[in-house]
Amino acid sequence: MNVVVLVKYVPDPQGTPELDDAFLVVREGTEGALDPGDEYAVEAGLRLVETHGGEVTLLTMGPETASAALRKGLSMGAHAGVHVVDPALRGSDALATARVLAAAVRRRPFDLVLAGVESTDGSTGTVPMTVAQLLELPSATFARALSVEDGVLRIERPTDLGFDVVEAPLPALATVTGSAPEPRYPTLKGIMQAKQKPVERLALADLGLSAEALAPTQRVVGLTRAQERAAGEVIQAGEDTAKRIVDLLAEAKVL
Amino acid sequence: MPPVFVYAEVTPEGPRPVALELLTKARSLGDPVAAVALGPGATAAAETLGAYGASTVFANDDPVFSETLGHAAALSLAGLVEEHRPGLVLFSTSHDARDVAGRLQALTGSTLMSNATDLSATDRAQMPIFGGAVTVEVALEGPDPKIVLVRPTSFAAEPSGGTATVEPVPVPQGSPWPRRVERHEEAATGPRLEEARVVVSGGRGLQEASNFALLEELAGLLKGAVGASRAVVDAGWVPYSYQIGQTGRTVKPEVYIAVGISGATQHVVGMKGAKRIVAINKDPDAPIFRLADLGVVGDALTVVPQVIAEIRSRRG
Ligand SMILES: Cc1cc2nc3c(=O)[nH]c(=O)nc-3n(C[C@H](O)[C@H](O)[C@H](O)COP(=O)(O)OP(=O)(O)OC[C@H]3O[C@@H](n4cnc5c(N)ncnc54)[C@H](O)[C@@H]3O)c2cc1C
Numbered sequence: 001m002n003v004v005v006l007v008k009y010v011p012d013p014q015g016t017p018e019l020d021d022a023f024l025v026v027r028e029g030t031e032g033a034l035d036p037g038d039e040y041a042v043e044a045g046l047r048l049v050e051t052h053g054g055e056v057t058l059l060t061m062g063p064e065t066a067s068a069a070l071r072k073g074l075s076m077g078a079h080a081g082v083h084v085v086d087p088a089l090r091g092s093d094a095l096a097t098a099r100v101l102a103a104a105v106r107r108r109p110f111d112l113v114l115a116g117v118e119s120t121d122g123s124t125g126t127v128p129m130t131v132a133q134l135l136e137l138p139s140a141t142f143a144r145a146l147s148v149e150d151g152v153l154r155i156e157r158p159t160d161l162g163f164d165v166v167e168a169p170l171p172a173l174a175t176v177t178g179s180a181p182e183p184r185y186p187t188l189k190g191i192m193q194a195k196q197k198p199v200e201r202l203a204l205a206d207l208g209l210s211a212e213a214l215a216p217t218q219r220v221v222g223l224t225r226a227q228e229r230a231a232g233e234v235i236q237a238g239e240d241t242a243k244r245i246v247d248l249l250a251e252a253k254v255l
Numbered sequence: 256m257p258p259v260f261v262y263a264e265v266t267p268e269g270p271r272p273v274a275l276e277l278l279t280k281a282r283s284l285g286d287p288v289a290a291v292a293l294g295p296g297a298t299a300a301a302e303t304l305g306a307y308g309a310s311t312v313f314a315n316d317d318p319v320f321s322e323t324l325g326h327a328a329a330l331s332l333a334g335l336v337e338e339h340r341p342g343l344v345l346f347s348t349s350h351d352a353r354d355v356a357g358r359l360q361a362l363t364g365s366t367l368m369s370n371a372t373d374l375s376a377t378d379r380a381q382m383p384i385f386g387g388a389v390t391v392e393v394a395l396e397g398p399d400p401k402i403v404l405v406r407p408t409s410f411a412a413e414p415s416g417g418t419a420t421v422e423p424v425p426v427p428q429g430s431p432w433p434r435r436v437e438r439h440e441e442a443a444t445g446p447r448l449e450e451a452r453v454v455v456s457g458g459r460g461l462q463e464a465s466n467f468a469l470l471e472e473l474a475g476l477l478k479g480a481v482g483a484s485r486a487v488v489d490a491g492w493v494p495y496s497y498q499i500g501q502t503g504r505t506v507k508p509e510v511y512i513a514v515g516i517s518g519a520t521q522h523v524v525g526m527k528g529a530k531r532i533v534a535i536n537k538d539p540d541a542p543i544f545r546l547a548d549l550g551v552v553g554d555a556l557t558v559v560p561q562v563i564a565e566i567r568s569r570r571g
Pocket residue numbers: 013037118119120121123457458459460461462483484485486487498499500501502503504514515516517518519520521522525535536537538541553554555556
C-alpha cells in the first residue's frame with residue numbers, strides 16, 4: 001500500500017518566531033525542523049507499510065530549507081520525498097496550500113494520505129480536510145490509532161466522553177494526533193541512507209497551477225501586543241503554603 | 256449588512272454553548288442571522304438558537320450528519336451557501352466543526368481563518384499568535400463567504416429574545432463517506448470544564464497518571480473540574496477532553512490551579528482568562544509563575560495533600 005504523508009517545515013518549535021515587515025513569519029535563514037506533530041503521521045505511515053508492504057512518500061510545500069523536513073522523515077525510514085518549492089508560494093494561505101498539496105498528491109497512485117492535526121506555526125487545523133475534499137476522499141480525522149484491513153481504514157478518534165471508531169474505504173485521508181504511537185528516532189544508518197533516497201522537486205508549473213489562482217486571501221492589517229498579565233507573588237513551599245492557597249480560594253468565594 | 260450563517264453544533268441534549276456565543280456575535284456582524292443545525296437534536300435546538308439570534312434555523316435531524324465526520328454537513332452547507340449567499344460562515348474550533356469547515360472551504364473556494372477570538376466585520380477578524388503575546392487583525396479577501404473558526408468562550412452568550420423559523424435541509428447525495436461504527440463513552444462526573452468555577456489542572460510534574468487522583472479529590476472538594484496539559488493527554492494519563500490550551504479547551508474560571516505545569520504558550524492561551532491563577536511547580540523559573548497570582552515553588556505531591564487537609568480542617 002502506498003502512503004503519502006503531508007509534512008510541514010516549521011521554524012524552530014522551541015524558539016520565538018519573528019514577523020517581517022509584511023507580518024509574515026520569517027522562514028528563510030531560521031533554524032527549522034519537521035513539525036513535531038507531523039512526526040506522528042510519519043510514524044503511523046511507516047507502521048502501516050511495515051505491516052502491509054508498500055512505500056511512504058513524504059510531501060512538503062515550502063522554501064528551500066523545507067528539504068530538512070523531508071530529510072528528517074526519510075531518515076526515520078520513509079522511502080521518497082516530494083518538495084513543492086516556488087517563489088510564488090511565499091505567504092500562501094490555507095486554501096492555496098491545500099490546492100498545491102492536492103495537485104501534488106494527484107500525480108501518482110496512492111492508497112492513503114496522512115497528515116498532522118495542526119501545524120505548530122500555522123495551526124489552522126483544516127488543511128488536510130480541504131485537501132481531502134479537493135481529492136474527493138473520505139477523511140478520518142484526529143486518529144490516535146490506525147489500522148487497515150480489507151481495503152478499509154479504521155481509526156480511534158478521541159471524543160469528550162471517550163472515543164469513537166471510524167471507518168473509511170481506501171483511498172482515504174487521515175490526520176494523526178500526538179496520542180498516536182511515539183515517532184521513532186532516526187538511526188545512524190537511517191541518516192546515511194536518507195541521503196541516497198529520491199526527492200522530486202516540483203514548481204507550480206509542474207502542477208498546472210498559476211500563481212494568480214493561488215494569490216493570498218488574507219492580509220494582516222494590524223498588530224497589537226497583548227497586555228502581560230501582571231505576575232503576583234511567588235513563595236517557597238513551607239509551613240503556611242496550604243493556608244495561603246486556601247485563603248485565596250476563600251477570597252474568590254469558591255470554598 | 257450581509258447575511259451571516261452560524262454552523263451551530265447540536266446534540267440530542269441541546270445546542271453546544273459555543274453555538275449561542277457565535278449567534279450572539281453574529282447579530283452585530285450581519286442581518287439576517289441564520290443557524291445551520293445538522294444531526295440528531297437539530298430541530299429541538301431551533302427554539303434556543305432562535306432565542307439567541309437566529310431568525311432562520313436550517314435543520315435536519317438525520318444521523319448521517321453526525322456519523323460521517325462532517326462530509327454530509329459540508330455538502331449541505333455548501334448548498335445553503337450557494338442559495339442564500341452569506342458573507343460569512345462562523346464555526347467553532349472544535350474537531351467536529353473543523354471537519355466541516357475544511358471541506359466547505361474546498362467547495363466554496365473562499366478564505367478560511369482559524370483560531371479567531373473576535374471579528375469587527377464579516378471580513379475582519381482577530382487572532383492571537385505566538386501563544387497570545389500578539390494579536391493580529393486580519394483582512395479577509397476573495398469570494399464570499401468568509402469562513403472563520405472562533406475559539407469557544409471568546410464571547411458571552413446573550414439571548415436576543417427572538418424566535419426562528421425552521422427550514423428543512425435535504426440530505427445530500429455523496430460518497431464514499433467515512434462512518435462512525437462504534438462509540439465508547441463513559442458517563443461524565445462533575446461540572447463541565449467550561450462551566451466550572453474552579454479548575455484544577457495537572458501536567459507532567461505529577462509524575463504518574465495515578466497521582467491525578469489527588470487532583471480529582473481537590474476538585475471534588477471545591478465542586479470544580481479537572482483539566483490537564485497536552486503532555487499528559489498525549490501520554491494517555493487522562494482523556495483528550497481534559498486538555499486545556501490552544502488545541503484543547505479554553506476555560507475562564509474564578510480560580511485556576513496549575514499543578515506541575517510548565518506554562519508553555521500553547522497551554523497558557525487556554526487558561527489565562529482565569530480570574531485568579533495559582534501555580535504549584537518545583538522549578539522557580541517555570542514560565543507559569545509569570546502569570547500566577549500566587550506561585551508556590553514546591554513539590555506538587557506534598558503541597559496538594561496539604562491543601563486538601565487544610566480545606567477539610569476549615570470545614571470541620
Ligand atoms: C501546535 C501545538 C499545540 C499545542 N497545544 C497544547 C494545548 O492545547 N495544551 C497544552 O497544554 N499544551 C499544548 N502544546 C504543548 C505545549 O507546548 C507543552 O509541551 C505542554 O503544555 C507541556 O506540558 P506540561 O507543562 O505538563 O509538561 P512540561 O513542560 O514537561 O512541564 C512539567 C512541569 O512540571 C514541573 N515539575 C516536575 N516535577 C514536579 C513536582 N514534583 N512538583 C511540581 N512540579 C513539578 C517541572 O518543573 C515543569 O515545569 C501544544 C504544542 C504544539 C506544538
